[in-house]
Amino acid sequence: MTPPGTRPSTPPAPFPTGAQYEITAGEVSAVVCEIGATLRTLTVGDHHLVHGFGADEVIDKACRGQQLLPWPNRIRDGRWTWQDVEQQLPLSEPERGTAIHGLVRWVAWDLVDHGLDQVTQRLVLRPQHGWPGTLEITLTHRVDRTGLTVELLVTNPSEVDVPFGYGVHPYLSVGEDRIDEVELQLPAGAYLTVDDRLLPISVEPVDADHDLRTPRLVDDLSLDTAFTQLESEAGRWEVRLRKGERHTTLWADDVFGWLQVFTGEPTRQWGLAVEPMTCGPDAFNPGPTHDxxxxxxxxGRFAGSWGITGA
Structure with missing residues (x-):
């Protein structure tokens, strides 16, 4: 019997990633998870536009479909300074001695609304070890007959300034067995050179290996690279993948000034990670990405959107 004045508890979802929120419109369907507001699947008919994972699986180191807040990519040594106070984050990538991909990937997000074609989730990120600020994050995944749109709203409910960055980590698919078969086009005029820990050295104009403004086969190209100076049209830029008659496009607003592309080493079978980011690696520290x-x-508030289309 439930004690007076209390509500019965809801049993937790039986899946490793919590509740599964399916949304559909025509032939377009997606599943978003309670844990991390993670995009688990996205399909058009029988075609997968992302390399997702099963409802009974735990998200692995590949970070498939995860939201990256309050920073994307890496923070050097997990150490940064804010308002003259040194912060030390846990080293979530110990092999490189970095704090990687934020603090919200494994957290249960609250459900705000779930309809046939959209789901909205909310998370309040509170101060914790190495992170001094409060952010309220609202994320809406919405599908229509053309594909997926994701709308992000971040607000600062506190009385102090709070820094942050955002990124997301989908692996796009055009039905390939290996990404070598994929034709890739992206609109970047510059890329970030990095050291052996994948931490920033300098921003340089794209060279022959990194100039993908004209479509080309991925072939043996190996990338785990941040790109910037993204050429946009009508306020957004696009990355296009193609294989035969199949095509998948990721687009993002101009507020996303950076793009990480990862060829999924060593297997090259997870698809191509195409990650829109508001800032580059180690932006919390002085250096070429800090601005x-x-x-x-x-x-204050920040809003942005990105999405995926394809067939």
Whole structure:
């Protein structure tokens, strides 16, 4: 019997990633998870537009479909300084001695609304070890007959400035067995050179290996690379993948000034990770990516959107 004044508890979802929120419109269907607001699947008919994973699986190191907040990519040694106070984050990538991909990937997000074609989730990120700020994050996944749109709103409910960055980690698919078969086009005029820990050295104009503004086969090209100077049209840029009659496009608003592309080493079978980011690696520290760090003033807000289409 439930004690007076209390509500019966809801049993937790039986899946490793919590509740599964399916959304559909015509032939387009997606599943978003309670844990991490993770995009688990996206299909058009029988075609998978992302390399997802099963409802009974735990998300692996590949970070498939995960949301990356309050920073994408890496922070050197997990160490950064904010308002003259040194912060030390746990080293979530110990092999490189970095803090990687934020703090919200394994957290249960609250459900705000779930309809036939959209799901909205919310998370309040509170201060914790190495992270001094409060952010309220609202994320909506919406499908229509053309594909998926994801809308992000981040607000600062506190009375102090809070820095942050955002990224997302889908692996796109055009039905390939290996990404060598995929034709890739992306709109970047510059890329980030990095050291052996994949931490920033300098931003350089794209060279022969990194100039993908004209479509070309991935072939043996190996990338785990941040690109910038993204050429946009009508306020957004696009990355296009093609194999035969299949095609998949990721688009993002101009507020995403960076793009990480990863060829899925060593197997090259997870698809091509195409990650829109508001800032580059190690943006919390002085260096070539620092200027793109977002700082939200008290009661400030940031909005952006990205999406995936294909057939």
């Amino acid at each position: 793109d760090l977002i700082v939200l003033r008290p009661r």
